[in-house]
Amino acid sequence: MTAVIQTTNLTKQYGTQKAVDSLQLNVKQGQIYGFLGRNGAGKTTTIRMLLGLVKPTEGQIEIFGENLFKHQKEILRRIGSMVEHSGFYENLTGKENLLINAKLMGVHKKTAIEEALEIVGLEQETKKLVGKYSMGMKQRLGIARAILHHPELLILDEPTNGLDPVGIKEVRRLIKSLAVERKLTVLISSHILSEVEQLADQIGIIHQGRLLEEVSFEELRTRNRNYMELQVSNDNKAAMLLEQHFEGVEYEAHGEGFLRIYSHMGQQGKLNKLLVEHDIEVTRIAISEDRLEDYFIKLIGGGTIG
Amino acid sequence: MVNLLYTELLKLKRAKMFMVSVTGAMAAPIMMFIAFLSMKREKPETILTFDVSFYNTNLNVLMLIGTLLYGVIAAYLFSREYTEDTLKNLLTIPVSKTSLIVSKWLLLLIWIFALTIVAWVMTLLLGLVGQFEGLSVAVIVDSLGQFFVGAFLLFLLSTPIIWITMLFKNFVPTIIFTAVVTMANLTVIDTDYQGLFPWSAVHMVVTNSAEFVYPISYSYAIIFATSVFGLAATIIYFRRSDID
Numbered sequence: 001m002t003a004v005i006q007t008t009n010l011t012k013q014y015g016t017q018k019a020v021d022s023l024q025l026n027v028k029q030g031q032i033y034g035f036l037g038r039n040g041a042g043k044t045t046t047i048r049m050l051l052g053l054v055k056p057t058e059g060q061i062e063i064f065g066e067n068l069f070k071h072q073k074e075i076l077r078r079i080g081s082m083v084e085h086s087g088f089y090e091n092l093t094g095k096e097n098l099l100i101n102a103k104l105m106g107v108h109k110k111t112a113i114e115e116a117l118e119i120v121g122l123e124q125e126t127k128k129l130v131g132k133y134s135m136g137m138k139q140r141l142g143i144a145r146a147i148l149h150h151p152e153l154l155i156l157d158e159p160t161n162g163l164d165p166v167g168i169k170e171v172r173r174l175i176k177s178l179a180v181e182r183k184l185t186v187l188i189s190s191h192i193l194s195e196v197e198q199l200a201d202q203i204g205i206i207h208q209g210r211l212l213e214e215v216s217f218e219e220l221r222t223r224n225r226n227y228m229e230l231q232v233s234n235d236n237k238a239a240m241l242l243e244q245h246f247e248g249v250e251y252e253a254h255g256e257g258f259l260r261i262y263s264h265m266g267q268q269g270k271l272n273k274l275l276v277e278h279d280i281e282v283t284r285i286a287i288s289e290d291r292l293e294d295y296f297i298k299l300i301g302g303g304t305i306g
Numbered sequence: 307m308v309n310l311l312y313t314e315l316l317k318l319k320r321a322k323m324f325m326v327s328v329t330g331a332m333a334a335p336i337m338m339f340i341a342f343l344s345m346k347r348e349k350p351e352t353i354l355t356f357d358v359s360f361y362n363t364n365l366n367v368l369m370l371i372g373t374l375l376y377g378v379i380a381a382y383l384f385s386r387e388y389t390e391d392t393l394k395n396l397l398t399i400p401v402s403k404t405s406l407i408v409s410k411w412l413l414l415l416i417w418i419f420a421l422t423i424v425a426w427v428m429t430l431l432l433g434l435v436g437q438f439e440g441l442s443v444a445v446i447v448d449s450l451g452q453f454f455v456g457a458f459l460l461f462l463l464s465t466p467i468i469w470i471t472m473l474f475k476n477f478v479p480t481i482i483f484t485a486v487v488t489m490a491n492l493t494v495i496d497t498d499y500q501g502l503f504p505w506s507a508v509h510m511v512v513t514n515s516a517e518f519v520y521p522i523s524y525s526y527a528i529i530f531a532t533s534v535f536g537l538a539a540t541i542i543y544f545r546r547s548d549i550d
């Protein structure tokens with residue numbers, strides 16, 4: 001897969017603070033990339049740099065395989081974006097706002113605006129001025145603006161910010177279906193793991209300006225699978241029994257009688273019975289909590305998120 | 307550029323600012339008219355002429371109302387992309403920063419000319435109502451020339467005002483600046499320095515009437531230098547600055 005976004009050593013310094021610090025971002029074609037980090041982690045600053053709004057202190061950005069600073073105009077034309085809250089002219093309707101954007105984007109197709117409004121479900125609001133829009137409506141209009149010119153790459157900075165739970169779900173579904181139908185590559189930032197979990201193929205976790213991890217969700221899930229933890233009197237014998245009686249069992253021995261079993265979840269009753277029948281004393285049997293969220297919190301520091 | 311100018315016009319749809327500015331532009335002729343009427347009441351023998359009426363209205367526009375009003379309009383046009391947070395949308399389309407400034411500046415010129423027409427027509431109409439004397443083709447041509455040249459020079463002097471707006475991304479410092487400029491106009495008016503302060507120099511250049519202490523070319527040079535400086539500062543600053 002070819003890289004759509006690739007940054008090298010990307011850094012933005014404000015005074016003495018490095019808002020973004022030596023970032024190596026890799027977004028591949030066709031991916032939905034979840035860009036994850038707490039408030040102030042540097043997500044928006046990174047996105048502003050990707051869009052040429054903010055000049056990096058150091059580092060390089062390549063988008064579609066080309067240097068952003070050398071080919072900014074051509075590259076930006078192929079990107080649809082929404083940075084933080086979407087700003088619009090409040091004395092105009094949604095349609096008029098999109099008309100301004102369409103004109104400047106060189107979108108001449110008459111139906112393009114209606115199409116975009118329909119996709120985000122704003123086609124009924126023909127008379128309402130944007131000044132009277134709710135937050136959620138503005139966010140939708142922002143998405144409509146981003147997809148108006150059929151970009152190949154969507155860069156969305158917390159697009160579900162300020163939406164209610166139903167709205168969040170809808171926007172998530174919208175992004176997913178756009179990505180599939182139009183074969184888009186999507187970079188979407190968020191500070192909630194569970195929000196991108198259902199959407200992204202790949203995540204990058206940024207904390208205090210640094211990219212802590214860039215990993216596919218698949219691998220993350222495997223790595224952070226739930227398990228049953230056992231404490232037994234004889235772990236060697238227990239392991240042997242496991243292999244005999246539980247086909248395809250995946251486990252790890254952690255010494256001092258501790259075993260972690262990653263397969264056969266929900267069969268702890270059967271497991272217990274087996275061990276006890278073979279004179280192995282089971283002092284502890286426990287199921288791990290949701291490890292993905294734990295992992296995220298551990299990685300970027302506990303406490304409150306977002 | 308045509309598209310940019312068109313979208314700039316579209317952005318003004320339903321904006322109250324345009325009507326407010328038209329009202330503002332009518333203020334100068336109306337104030338002049340009222341002053342004439344009260345003069346006439348005190349001294350009924352005074353003869354009111356179109357010539358003087360146009361001259362006074364234009365003086366008022368160039369030294370007082372125009373500086374303030376055109377400053378406010380410039381601040382409005384250039385600060386709104388910041389206050390409505392639409393700048394990032396435009397720049398990621400992408401629209402070039404220089405073209406954006408130039409298109410807004412052109413719109414400002416159109417706007418100022420429209421208001422100049424309003425002020426001139428208003429002066430004419432009030433003169434007809436008040437039965438002023440001496441309306442001739444020469445008076446019409448001369449006054450139109452003076453109104454438009456003055457307006458154009460004030461337009462040129464909008465660049466430092468635009469620069470300040472971009473610098474602070476906000477209305478308020480610009481309003482303060484234009485207020486200070488207006489007060490400075492009042493301070494130097496009828497002094498030797500009137501031709502040296504760019505904004506007050508406009509009126510001297512336009513009327514070409516006062517006895518110059520300094521050569522008129524100084525006034526021209528000062529006006530153009532101020533304008534070029536403002537434009538360069540605006541473009542250089544804008545091109546270099548981060549958008550956040």
Ligand SMILES: Nc1ncnc2c1ncn2[C@@H]1O[C@H](COP(=O)(O)OP(=O)(O)OP(=O)(O)O)[C@@H](O)[C@H]1O
Pocket residue numbers: 014018019037038039040041042043044045046191550
């Ligand atoms: N123009 C600026 N000047 C100074 N510091 C800035 C500027 N912009 C951002 N920062 C700092 O950079 C850091 C990263 O900010 P950024 O907005 O990128 O975070 P974020 O991950 O988008 O956070 P959030 O989830 O709250 O949107 C913050 O500490 C912020 O204060």
Ligand SMILES: [Mg+2]
Pocket residue numbers: 043044045084157
């Ligand atoms: Mg942010």
